[in-house]
Structure formats: structure tokens, C-alpha cells
Amino acid sequence: MRYRAFLLVVISAALLGASTSSPQVAVVVLANWLRSALPLVPLALAAGLIISCGKIDIASGAAFSFVGMIIVAWTKQFGSGTSTIVGLLIAWAAVILFYLIMYILVVIGRIPALLCTLGLALCGEGISLLLQAFINSGSSENGLAGMTVRTSDLSFFSWKYAISLVVIVLLILWRYRSDAGLDHIAVGIDQTASEISGVKIKMVFLRSFMFSGILVGLSAVLFLVNVQVGGWATNMGWGKELLAIAAAVIGGCKINGGRFDPLSVAFATVLVFGISDITNALDIPLEWDYLILGAGVVAVGLVDGLRIRGIQA
Amino acid sequence: MYLYSMFYGCLIGRFWNRAIDAFAAANPLLLRWLGTPVESRARNLPRITYFGLLDPDEDYPVFQHSRPEDQMAPDFVEIRNLAFSYPEQFEGIPPWKLVIKHLAIPSSTICRVIGGNMVGKTTLLRVLAGMESVSYSTETQITGSLIQSNGNRGKSIYTLRPRNTFFLSHSDRMFPELTIWENVRLARNCGMLSKKDAYQRFRQYLSGLQILRDKSERTCLGSLSSGGQALIRLARAYAWGAQLVLIDEVTAHLDDDSATAFFGNLGLLLKDGCSVVLVSHDRRDHDLAENVANEGNRSIAIAIERKENTSCVIEPSSS
Numbered sequence: 014m015r016y017r018a019f020l021l022v023v024i025s026a027a028l029l030g031a032s033t034s035s036p037q038v039a040v041v042v043l044a045n046w047l048r049s050a051l052p053l054v055p056l057a058l059a060a061g062l063i064i065s066c067g068k069i070d071i072a073s074g075a076a077f078s079f080v081g082m083i084i085v086a087w088t089k090q091f092g093s094g095t096s097t098i099v100g101l102l103i104a105w106a107a108v109i110l111f112y113l114i115m116y117i118l119v120v121i122g123r124i125p126a127l128l129c130t131l132g133l134a135l136c137g138e139g140i141s142l143l144l145q146a147f148i149n150s151g152s153s154e155n156g157l158a159g160m161t162v163r164t165s166d167l168s169f170f171s172w173k174y175a176i177s178l179v180v181i182v183l184l185i186l187w188r189y190r191s192d193a194g195l196d197h198i199a200v201g202i203d204q205t206a207s208e209i210s211g212v213k214i215k216m217v218f219l220r221s222f223m224f225s226g227i228l229v230g231l232s233a234v235l236f237l238v239n240v241q242v243g244g245w246a247t248n249m250g251w252g253k254e255l256l257a258i259a260a261a262v263i264g265g266c267k268i269n270g271g272r273f274d275p276l277s278v279a280f281a282t283v284l285v286f287g288i289s290d291i292t293n294a295l296d297i298p299l300e301w302d303y304l305i306l307g308a309g310v311v312a313v314g315l316v317d318g319l320r321i322r323g324i325q326a
Numbered sequence: 327m328y329l330y331s332m333f334y335g336c337l338i339g340r341f342w343n344r345a346i347d348a349f350a351a352a353n354p355l356l357l358r359w360l361g362t363p364v365e366s367r368a369r370n371l372p373r374i375t376y377f378g379l380l381d382p383d384e385d386y387p388v389f390q391h392s393r394p395e396d397q398m399a400p401d402f403v404e405i406r407n408l409a410f411s412y413p414e415q416f417e418g419i420p421p422w423k424l425v426i427k428h429l430a431i432p433s434s435t436i437c438r439v440i441g442g443n444m445v446g447k448t449t450l451l452r453v454l455a456g457m458e459s460v461s462y463s464t465e466t467q468i469t470g471s472l473i474q475s476n477g478n479r480g481k482s483i484y485t486l487r488p489r490n491t492f493f494l495s496h497s498d499r500m501f502p503e504l505t506i507w508e509n510v511r512l513a514r515n516c517g518m519l520s521k522k523d524a525y526q527r528f529r530q531y532l533s534g535l536q537i538l539r540d541k542s543e544r545t546c547l548g549s550l551s552s553g554g555q556a557l558i559r560l561a562r563a564y565a566w567g568a569q570l571v572l573i574d575e576v577t578a579h580l581d582d583d584s585a586t587a588f589f590g591n592l593g594l595l596l597k598d599g600c601s602v603v604l605v606s607h608d609r610r611d612h613d614l615a616e617n618v619a620n621e622g623n624r625s626i627a628i629a630i631e632r633k634e635n636t637s638c639v640i641e642p643s644s645s
Binding site: 210 | 455457493499500501503504512513514515562
């Protein structure tokens with residue numbers, strides 16, 4: 014895992030070096046890169062958490078969207094200031110409830126995770142659209158203009174560097190220093206063996222889904238504070254769940270569970286979500302972004318597969 | 327308000343039971359699925375779920391210790407009148423049932439389970455380990471010093487998970503990607519000791535093993551041989567101070583040296599008052615178990631016999 018984190022830092026540094034002509038420009042590009050990618054680190058960590066315990070979540074993008082929509086709608090209805098903070102708490106509670114429902118359906122109801130989260134993703138998108146309709150019904154303006162909150166109301170969340178760092182450090186401590194982190198990985202590796210070992214499997218899943226809900230909420234709030242100029246759009250998170258899964262896989266999470274390194278996932282997130290900045294600086298047309306990213310994910314899958322087969326041999 | 331709720335609750339419950347009885351009487355398949363409420367009420371027996379039911383007309387063989395009462399050690403686990411069958415039922419195949427009329431596992435004893443294939447030896451171990459949900463009737467009694475609570479807290483289905491009990495199974499691959507200490511650490515919920523004590527016992531256990539002496543605790547489990555992995559399975563039980571170890575064919579594929587080392591270390595646990603339930607088809611394992619028992623421990627044989635679709639735990643003998 015440490016090698017992967019090191020490799021990701023080297024690749025990122027190489028791309029940064031190739032895309033800039035001077036150190037001053039490199040600093041500006043890196044700052045832009047981090048500004049756009051850091052709020053999404055918790056989203057990728059949430060995806061990594063679910064993947065590493067052997068499930069998959071494709072509803073995180075929809076949840077991400079409706080968190081912002083709830084805060085914006087609440088602020089629009091009740092005004093700025095304290096109301097925004099109340100809206101934030103309600104949105105966070107809503108996303109945690111969303112993930113609790115996901116846990117009940119996937120773990121207790123035994124619905125396949127992909128199918129269940131697909132349905133919940135559509136529900137989440139529906140909630141965002143309903144909230145947009147609600148916002149639009151109260152004003153003469155149409156469209157997405159003005160759907161934002163004052164930065165001063167959520168000024169705490171403008172410390173995105175510190176918050177992201179704290180989240181990563183806490184997750185590293187949890188993963189490598191606690192029994193709960195070990196249980197989490199064990200359930201991802203082999204659920205039956207975990208049961209025989211006396212691991213409380215349902216508790217592991219509950220913890221994973223709850224942590225994911227908290228992280229998705231945090232990611233949306235950091236992003237909301239970040240996107241003041243453009244405002245919040247209904248579809249702000251749609252599709253981001255796939256990039257988050259890609260970041261988690263590039264960051265070392267095995268897609269069928271059993272591996273999770275928060276630091277590598279964080280580096281991979283910066284790389285994945287900063288890809289457009291890199292291709293822009295390298296004068297590569299925007300259309301190539303997804304192709305490069307897709308090829309990268311396939312390459313990582315291939316290398317991991319070969320490595321595992323090598324170990325088994 | 328409370329009384330009204332109780333009244334309506336009883337009323338609804340009464341109608342619901344009558345409806346179930348009527349449907350069940352009309353359809354035998356549904357009757358089996360619902361758990362024979364009509365028959366059981368007619369005989370004034372408690373309603374048992376689909377998992378299994380002791381047939382009151384059947385004369386099941388009874389487990390009895392052949393040792394005198396004054397030599398009896400206190401029982402870790404004692405089960406009376408328990409029936410188990412798997413919930414998954416296949417069309418055209420009559421459901422199989424494991425019946426335990428009486429089974430007692432005393433302390434410091436090796437219980438060797440004897441029986442052919444398909445009689446339910448592994449199932450018995452899985453039930454004892456709490457890996458399977460069992461049905462519980464008013465006739466069922468599960469007692470013993472390792473049983474956490476004697477009551478079933480009103481539930482008809484629950485899992486039996488005795489304290490300080492470790493299940494060592496040949497089908498358990500454990501976690502080859504993790505280190506040997508991590509593999510041992512993962513079993514902490516089965517034991518009662520603190521992590522510090524467990525770590526000390528684990529170090530002591532490793533240092534006493536010729537085969538693992540040069541291995542560090544950070545060695546990946548996958549890099550060990552099958553013999554080494556079997557010893558790490560036992561290390562879990564040893565490190566966390568097991569009182570009951572359930573062994574399912576763990577030693578069957580080991581060579582003679584590894585099997586001897588395994589049973590030698592099992593003897594250490596027995597000296598601490600632990601009991602072992604051993605399932606193995608290999609005569610060598612039973613001989614090695616007898617050797618361990620001869621060093622101051624007791625040994626009993628528990629036979630499981632199958633007649634048609636019912637397996638019974640019967641006729642133990644002591645040595």
C-alpha cells in the first residue's frame with residue numbers, strides 16, 4: 014500500500030512537472046488542482062469504505078446532490094445565517110438516514126448492492142429534482158441561478174485542507190490501529206471466515222454505511238462552499254460516484270473487497286479529479302479526459318490482477 | 327390506552343392464528359412451512375418453527391454418560407430436546423433433521439464425534455458454535471457454564487454462541503493476506519482475555535513451536551504450509567484462553583509430524599481445563615486424541631446415527 018501511495022505521488026508530480034513551464038506556474042496549477050479535488054476526497058473515501066467491505070455504492074453521487082439541494086432549499090425558504098446551519102444539520106441527517114436505509118436493504122434485506130444502490134441513486138436524483146421544483150415554485154426566477162449559500166454562513170467548511178487532512182488521518186488511524194479497521198478488512202476478504210472468527214459482520218457493515226453517509230455529507234458541504242461562483246446545480250453530483258469508485262480502485266481498493274488505504278485513495282482522488290486540469294495544461298483536448306481515465310482504471314485492474322496471480326503462483 | 331392496545335392486540339392475534347390454522351390445515355406444504363401450528367396446539371405443545379420439531383411419538387435414543395456420577399466434571403454445555411434442520415428445503419427431497427435428546431460436554435474432556443458421511447457431524451459443530459439458528463421449544467433446555475443466558479428471551483429461533491468457544495474448521499481458509507497475529511487478533515470476540523494477555527500467550531505459543539519458531543508475527547498466513555496454518559488456527563484458541571474448542575477435520579490433511587504437533591498443543595489447552603469436540607474421519611487423529619486424553623484428561627465418544635431423514639446423537643462411551 015505504501016508503494017502505491019508513493020507511486021501515485023510520483024505520477025502526480027511527473028504530470029504536474031510536464032504540464033507547467035516554471036515552478037511559479039506549477040504552484041498555481043497545484044493550488045487549482047487541490048481546490049477542485051480536495052472537497053471530493055471524502056466522497057472517494059466513502060466509496061472506498063463500501064468497496065473494501067465487499068459491497069458497492071453507486072448512489073453516492075445522488076446523495077451528494079441532494080445534500081446541497083436541501084441546504085440551498087432550506088436557506089431559500091428560511092433565510093441565511095442560523096437557518097443555513099439548521100439546513101446543514103438536516104441535510105446531514107438526511108444523508109445518514111439515506112445510508113441507513115441502504116444498509117437495511119443491502120445487508121438485512123439481502124438485495125444485491127448494485128441493484129439496490131441503483132434504485133436509491135434514482136430516488137436520490139428524484140429528491141434533488143423535487144427540491145429544485147420546490148425552489149423554483151417559490152420564485153419568479155427559473156433555472157439554476159442563485160442556488161447557493163453565503164460562504165460566511167458555513168465559514169468553518171472553507172478550511173478544506175485542514176478538514177480533508179483530519180479526515181484522512183482519522184481514517185488511517187481507524188484502519189491500521191483499531192480492531193474495527195481490521196474487522197472491516199476481514200469482512201471484505203472473506204465473510205464466512207469472518208463469521209467463524211466471531212467478527213460481528215452486521216456491525217461492520219452498519220459502521221461502513223454510516224461512515225460513508227457522514228463522508229458523503231461532508232464532501233457535499235465542502236463542495237458547496239467551494240462552488241460559490243457557479244452556484245449549486247441539481248445534477249452537481251450525478252456521475253461523480255463513478256469517478257469516486259475509479260479513485261478508490263486506483264487508490265488500491267480491490268473491487269471485491271479486502272483492501273483499503275485512505276492515504277492512497279486520497280492521492281488517487283486528487284489525480285482523478287485533477288485530470289481535466291492536467292490535460293488542459295498539457296493542451297490535450299477535453300474529449301480525451303475520460304478515455305485517459307478509463308484506460309488508467311483498466312491498467313490498474315490489469316496490474317493488480319497480474320500481481321495477485323503472481324502471488325498465488 | 328394500554329389496556330385497549332392489549333385487548334385489540336389479543337383480538338387480532340386470535341384471528342390471525344385461526345386464519346393460519348385454517349390455511350395450514352388446507353395445505354400440507356404450507357403447514358410444513360409455517361411450522362405445524364395445528365398439530366402442535368392439538369397436542370398442547372408449543373409452536374415450533376420450520377427449523378425442526380421433536381416428534382413426541384418418536385422414541386429417540388438418549389445420550390448418557392457411562393461414567394459414575396461422582397466422576398462427572400461440571401458441564402460446559404448441556405443440551406436437552408433440541409431439533410435442527412436447515413431452512414433451505416428442496417422440492418422432492420424430504421427435510422433432514424438432527425435430533426439432540428441429551429448432549430453434555432464436560433470440562434477437560436475430549437469428545438470424539440463418530441459417524442459416517444452425511445450424518446450431521448459438521449452440523450452438530452456448527453450448531454454448537456452458534457453458526458446456525460436453532461428452534462427453541464419449551465422442552466428445550468440449553469444450560470452449562472459457557473452458556474451466556476439460560477433463557478431465549480422470548481424468541482423461538484436463536485443462535486447458540488457459548489462463551490470462550492472456538493470453531494476450527496477445515497473449510498475456514500482464514501485470511502491468507504493478513505499476518506498471523508492479525509489472524510489471531512480477529513478471533514478476539516470468541517475469547518475472554520485482554521488483548522495484552524492474548525498477545526503474551528500467542529508469543530509463548532509461537533516460541534514453543536518448532537515449525538514456526540523462526541517466523542515473525544508479521545508473517546503472512548498465506549506463506550505458511552497447511553500444517554503451519556492448522557497450528558495458527560489452534561493459536562487463536564490458545565491465545566484467547568479457549569474453554570471449548572470445536573475441531574472439524576482440521577488435521578485430516580496433515581502429515582504425521584504436523585498432526586502430532588497439533589495434538590501436543592491441544593494437550594496444553596486441555597491442561598487449562600478446556601474441552602475439545604473433535605470431528606475426524608482419520609483413525610490416526612482419534613488415536614492421537616486418545617493419547618492426549620491418557621495424559622490426565624478424559625475422553626468420550628459421541629456417535630451420531632442416521633435413520634432415513636433423522637440423525638440422532640447417541641450412545642457415548644468413556645475412556
